[in-house]
Amino acid sequence: MRGMAISRRRPGRRQRELSGYLLISPALLFLIVFVLIPALWIFWLSFQRWDLISGASDYIGTANYERLLLRDDVFRKSVWQTVYFVVGTVPTSMALGLFLAVVLNRAMPLRDLLRTLIFTPYVMPIVSTALIFSFIYHPDVGVLNAVLNAFGLPKINWLNSPRAVMPAIIIYSVWQHTGYNTVIYLAGLANLGPELDEAARVDGARAWTRFWHITWPLLSPTTYFVLLVNMIASFKVVQPILIFAGGVSGAVSGGGGPDKAAETIGYYLYVQAFSFFHAGYAAAISVVLFLIILAITGLQVGVISRRVFYSRWELCSRCSSSLPSSIPSATSRTTCRRSASYPIPPPASSCRSRGRATSSTRSSSPPPPRRW
Template sequence: MLHAELEPGRITGVEDGQTRICAAHAEPPIIFAMAKSAALEAPRGQARLRRTRAVREGLEAYAFLAPALLLLIVFLLLPAFWVFGLSLFRWDLISSNPDYVGLANFDRLLGRDELFRKSVFQTVYFVAVTVPVSMALGLLMAVLLNAKMPGRDFMRTAIFTPYVMPLVATVIIWSFMFHPYAGVFNAVLNAFHLPKLNWLDNPRTVLPAIIFYSVWQHTGYNVVIFLAGLANIPPELQEAARVDGARAWSRFWRLTWPLLAPTTYFVLLVSIIGSFKVIVPILVFTGGVGGTGSGGGPDNAAETIGYYLYTQAFYSFHAGYAGAISVLLFLIILAVTFVQMGVLSRRVFYS
């Protein structure tokens, strides 16, 4: 090794053809630069480690979600896109060569199909009555069942039971209850000396009868959701309002109801979407035990968009036309949902 006595920070020796700089005698600017470089390198390494960890966690999350996403794509998204394409064809579900007709199905549906327009009106009527009544009853029962009382758990179970019972079975039972001669409802009317009604064979009463059943069937679900919302309201707020002298109605209107806004918003959204798609009760009521008319009720008085779609697809085998009805039903529900979100979301507070 050769040594050379030079100024501090200069060459101090040569070993194996490489030049060494004595760090102990390095000039102050060189020491500062080395420390700064080390200080900057540490955060970069930590950031790189965080990015690697985030990517790994993201891949793990998608791996766990993959089975559910696969089912969602195969059985929901792909059929939905397929229906949009199907609406542009004339097809009977049997022939191998469907005919492309463009927007002809939509032209017929919106311009010349009187039954479709009637089904739209009756669907709106069904939704406008079923949703508010079932929500109001659900909220009332939830408030009553939220208080401590004997048999509260049994009553909660009994009210929720109709929602989880088989739909077709309950509709058949209610068809017997609507029977014009042996039905329970006409027996009640007769007890009050009122005329009997031909519930399911009269164009004026068939849809109100189905609405009556739907309210009974959906109220239990609303009760459970409202009870969950009431459970999240701190009891200290109710106690403070009671100490301040607020009456029961004032506590409900000024305290409970505003705090239930997120729950009410959810119930309203789900109820409207479900009511627009009603099919099974109409199918069984108008072609089952209690009624003698064809599907859709007498004079198609119970025809809704969902039931009309079903008959076009699986009775008339007009698959392309049914696809066009599906697209319009989707657009109607989407428009109603956007209007609801735009009007009500600003009045909903989650904290």
């Protein structure tokens, strides 16, 4: 009888597994057709000399990689230009996004309108906004030089100076991505309960102290996500540089701005593929770019993820020894003695494991709040 019962259960379990595979099959098929197969084809293409116009292809082994890594000075310069762009864009847009999110998270008039206006640059077409900024950067009639002239500063030829073209592109990219970062941080702030902030406010904590010791650690998952997304997007930037570096005519001639000061890896890949039609060499560049992004992402996962707190209890268990004490009397009665340095109670299991310590804590008077 027992064997019959088990045999009757197995078809039901198999049916559930089969239904699960059927549900994920469209997404799995999409990934295989549009992600896995093109990636494998590009990897195979990187070992070929393939001209897009004539269609002729020859297997040349690792010649593309040897030329790219050992003899291509433009590629090495594009790597440093990409690092310059990432360092200038990612921290600035993240800091501005966090600041605007904290400001717009409070009750204020026209808050929804301000949120919409800040997010609008991210959803606008890149070509149109980049063309608008190219007029703003105009050396004679540009708004930016007019502002500099009003303060008695000399005019800057933003898009034709090797020193100014990359900062100009960074300013545009920060303006474009700050709205996205603001919305993501607003979503993260919406998931934080007001209890901890109110408890710290009752104990006399100032706004900066509450933000640094409560809000910022609890926003670590959001910051981790925003950092990954911005890093990957910054390494692949092409369109703003294509507009600011001379448009299509500049790309046909090699582009990259004055003295190739705006030549990033993504833009160099675009030029090799669609201006010089070196498909095999462009495929090798894309493989190297993928490996660079993969290495940086792995470094972030291995190093930064250790400081990401996905729950209040995890934050308490990791950082209770280093964070200031601010426990209101109502909260301290439900916390363990080991969490007395931070206003977040640990899970109930840790309190049960402390049995006697918990009972003694309840019977004793709560510790006085620490001065912030």
